[in-house]
Amino acid sequence: MNMETIRELQAYGYILFTIFLAVILYSYLYHLYRDEKTGTRNYEKYSDIALHDNIDDAPVEAISPLNKEKD
Amino acid sequence: MQAKDALNYDYSVAKCFTYATILFGIIGMLIGVVIAYQMAFPELNYLAGEYGTYSRLRPLHTSGVIFGFLLSGIFASWYYIGQRVLKVSMAESKFLMVIGKLHFWIYMIVILTAVVTLFMGVSTSKEYAELEWPLDIAVVVLWVLWGFSIFGLIGIRREKTLYISMWYFIATFLGVAMLYLFNNMEVPTYFVSGVGKWYHSVSMYAGTNDAMVQWWYGHNAVAFVFTVPIIAMIYYFLPKESGQPVFSYKLSLLSFWGLMFVYLWAGGHHLLYSTVPDWVQTMGSIFSVILILPSWGSAINMLLTMKGEWGQLKANPLIKFMVLASTFYMLSTLEGPIQAIKSVNALAHFTDWIPGHVHDGTLGWVGFMLMAALFHMAPRMYKKELYSKKLMEAQFWLQTTGIVMYFTSMWIAGITQGMMWRATDQFGNLAYSFIDTVTVLIPYYSLRATGGLFYLVGFFMFSYNMYKTISAGKAISSEPQNASPMSA
Numbered sequence: 001m002n003m004e005t006i007r008e009l010q011a012y013g014y015i016l017f018t019i020f021l022a023v024i025l026y027s028y029l030y031h032l033y034r035d036e037k038t039g040t041r042n043y044e045k046y047s048d049i050a051l052h053d054n055i056d057d058a059p060v061e062a063i064s065p066l067n068k069e070k071d
Numbered sequence: 072m073q074a075k076d077a078l079n080y081d082y083s084v085a086k087c088f089t090y091a092t093i094l095f096g097i098i099g100m101l102i103g104v105v106i107a108y109q110m111a112f113p114e115l116n117y118l119a120g121e122y123g124t125y126s127r128l129r130p131l132h133t134s135g136v137i138f139g140f141l142l143s144g145i146f147a148s149w150y151y152i153g154q155r156v157l158k159v160s161m162a163e164s165k166f167l168m169v170i171g172k173l174h175f176w177i178y179m180i181v182i183l184t185a186v187v188t189l190f191m192g193v194s195t196s197k198e199y200a201e202l203e204w205p206l207d208i209a210v211v212v213l214w215v216l217w218g219f220s221i222f223g224l225i226g227i228r229r230e231k232t233l234y235i236s237m238w239y240f241i242a243t244f245l246g247v248a249m250l251y252l253f254n255n256m257e258v259p260t261y262f263v264s265g266v267g268k269w270y271h272s273v274s275m276y277a278g279t280n281d282a283m284v285q286w287w288y289g290h291n292a293v294a295f296v297f298t299v300p301i302i303a304m305i306y307y308f309l310p311k312e313s314g315q316p317v318f319s320y321k322l323s324l325l326s327f328w329g330l331m332f333v334y335l336w337a338g339g340h341h342l343l344y345s346t347v348p349d350w351v352q353t354m355g356s357i358f359s360v361i362l363i364l365p366s367w368g369s370a371i372n373m374l375l376t377m378k379g380e381w382g383q384l385k386a387n388p389l390i391k392f393m394v395l396a397s398t399f400y401m402l403s404t405l406e407g408p409i410q411a412i413k414s415v416n417a418l419a420h421f422t423d424w425i426p427g428h429v430h431d432g433t434l435g436w437v438g439f440m441l442m443a444a445l446f447h448m449a450p451r452m453y454k455k456e457l458y459s460k461k462l463m464e465a466q467f468w469l470q471t472t473g474i475v476m477y478f479t480s481m482w483i484a485g486i487t488q489g490m491m492w493r494a495t496d497q498f499g500n501l502a503y504s505f506i507d508t509v510t511v512l513i514p515y516y517s518l519r520a521t522g523g524l525f526y527l528v529g530f531f532m533f534s535y536n537m538y539k540t541i542s543a544g545k546a547i548s549s550e551p552q553n554a555s556p557m558s559a
Contacts, residue, residue: 021332028328032321033482043324047233047316050307051157054550061231 079153079214081162082452084171088147089445089452091179093534095139098186100527102132107520111513122190130201132188133311136433137199137232137296144396144441145243145300146217151448152236153221157228167223181209193274197285199292200254204272204547207255214251215513218244235323239303242331246295254288279346283339290338297432299330301396301440302369308440308447309373309393312382314553322368329365330381333358340411343420351512352413359411373397385556388463392443395471399435403428423512423519424485434470435524440531449475449537450555455544457557458536466532473525484515 035041048060109125111113116124150171154160185202188194194201221244225233233241257272267390274281284313310317317323339347339355374397377383383390405426410419419425450457457463491511494502547556 008291008504020207025325025329029325032324036321044316046232046234046320047310049156049232049345050236050310051314053311055080055158055160059158059230061551063229063231067543 072156078160078162080151081168082151082448084145084161084168084175085150085448086443086452087172087175087391088143088150089448089537091143091175091182092140092147093537095143095182096137096530097534099132099135099140100523100530102128102135104520104523104527106132107516107523109163111520117194119194120237120247127190127192130194130198131186133199134185134189134201137292138185138261141296141437141441143178143182144444145296145304146174146306148300148441148444149217149221149427151452152303153240155222156230156234156237156307158230159224159228161224164223164227165229168222170216170219170223174213174220175211177213177216180212181206184209193270193333195257195274197254197274199289200251200285202255203270204255204257204259204519207251208258210251218248234307235317236307237328238327239299239306242327243295243300243303246291246299250288250291250295254284257460279361282342282345282556283351285348286341287335287338290341291335292360293432294330294334294337297437298334298366298400301400301437302330302442304444305369305373306396308444309390309397310376312387312389312393312447312553312555313377313380315376315378315380318372318378322372326365326368326372329368330362333362333365337362340416343411343413343416356411356413356416360408362508363404364406367401368465370397370401371405383554388460388467388557389443389446389555392439392446392468395467396436396443398437399431399439399474403432403436406431418489419485422485422492423481423515424489427478427481427485430533431474436475438526438530439470442530445537446533447555450544450547450557451542451550452542453541454547454550455540456547457555458539458544460557460559462532462536463557466529466536468530470526470529473522473529476503476522476525480515480518480522484512484519487511488514 032043036043045060052058052060105123106125106128109128121127121323150161153335163172185206188206189201193203195203203451221240231392256275256398259269259272260277261269261271274284276284304318306323308332308398309315309410335354336358339353340359341355343352343356345352377390377394384394409415410424410428446457446463488508488511491503491508492501545558
């Protein structure tokens with residue numbers, strides 16, 4: 001294979017990889033918004049972890065023995 | 072847990088690291104001001120024989136502020152924030168308490184030994200990785216202890232979800248572990264070939280390969296020590312101090328993954344126009360420009376967290392420190408990518424614009440955020456009001472003036488220097504010799520050193536305020552929810 005072909009393949013590889021990464025990024029964003037819309041998870045409530053952080057405050061999502069079993 | 076009512080967060084390790092932050096801050100910044108004045112007044116190099124020369128002191132300044140001041144500040148914040156966002160006290164685990172204290176004492180021994188050996192001139196000569204192999208092994212031990220502390224606390228947590236700051240702390244831990252190990256792969260010369268003292272070593276990599284590993288490390292030290300843990304802090308301290316939830320938690324997650332992916336590829340911009348492969352240089356340049364997005368994602372998220380609450384900026388100096396820190400983060404993460412563009416770099420490389428860029432990031436973003444963090448923690452750890460709001464305001468303005476003097480003088484000096492280096496006469500001969508540029512730059516060096524001195528004086532004001540808070544602050548009966556209490 002000559003150098004020119006190698007360079008051409010590299011360029012195709014580069015553009016495809018960039019598109020692949022952009023797709024991953026936007027898919028993650030879509031996943032965040034879809035989860036919120038379908039009620040699977042409310043990300044914004046996690047801000048409360050910092051605001052209500054006294055030791056006797058109720059955890060935003062507690063680790064219960066049940067959860068541990070599930071995990 | 073029945074005894075939960077009596078349970079409190081245990082800040083003993085956080086307090087130890089707070090004292091270390093102040094101590095190493097003073098040492099590191101003092102040396103920084105001395106070497107800055109040495110640039111303006113070269114005779115200052117001869118004050119203390121070999122121990123006072125610029126070349127001996129420069130690694131002490133960089134290691135002192137990065138691994139002394141900054142790391143202890145990061146550890147202090149971790150031992151404070153970690154417990155609170157996981158809702159678990161270190162007092163609940165004797166093991167974690169022992170690990171925490173061991174972590175602190177080994178850290179102190181390592182850093183103090185580093186100070187002594189660097190003064191003695193024992194150095195690997197790799198920038199920001201000057202420590203010799205026995206100390207590198209000790210660094211690995213203390214890092215592993217920190218890992219035990221992080222994952223140990225996560226293991227006994229009550230809060231199921233890890234708050235965004237935790238992600239950034241974990242990334243700091245993993246990122247630095249990987250970078251430090253690979254860049255410090257070294258061959259002890261005495262044991263391999265009988266050359267040098269027992270503690271001497273050479274890098275396992277040679278030539279261009281060594282340069283590539285060095286700057287992959289060097290630039291990501293900026294990422295995982297100057298940026299990632301400081302974002303961990305601002306995501307906790309700004310919402311907590313202002314009482315406002317993070318503007319967009321989703322944006323914080325997206326910025327996190329963006330930063331993690333992009334940062335690791337940007338180090339090549341330190342080697343533009345050198346012997347490293349062209350594609351490494353281009354990649355370094357491109358990723359540096361892309362880096363604006365996740366960096367500004369976090370910074371804008373923080374500024375928007377203050378939406379509708381800008382009155383607090385006037386009333387609370389801690390908010391002022393943090394908002395300015397975030398603003399300086401935006402400035403330096405725009406400036407860095409601009410410098411990484413090949414054609415700009417052709418002018419900027421090796422000039423004083425580079426230390427100017429580093430210092431608007433470190434003094435404005437890192438320093439301000441660390442001091443704000445310690446100010447926020449003090450009333451909660453010691454149950455006392457902050458000693459003086461007026462002193463804090465004065466410190467803020469003095470240091471801000473100092474930073475502006477620092478980076479503006481270095482911008483002018485750097486661009487002047489770059490233009491003079493490339494200037495040619497009509498026949499293509501270089502118009503200036505190196506010493507011509509040095510003579511022109513001396514006034515800017517004086518201005519920079521004085522800006523640094525302002526910042527150092529401000530740091531003494533901060534240290535005094537902290538000392539008086541701890542020793543003579545007005546006692547408070549209950550922990551403040553948001554705004555930190557302070558005496559006028």
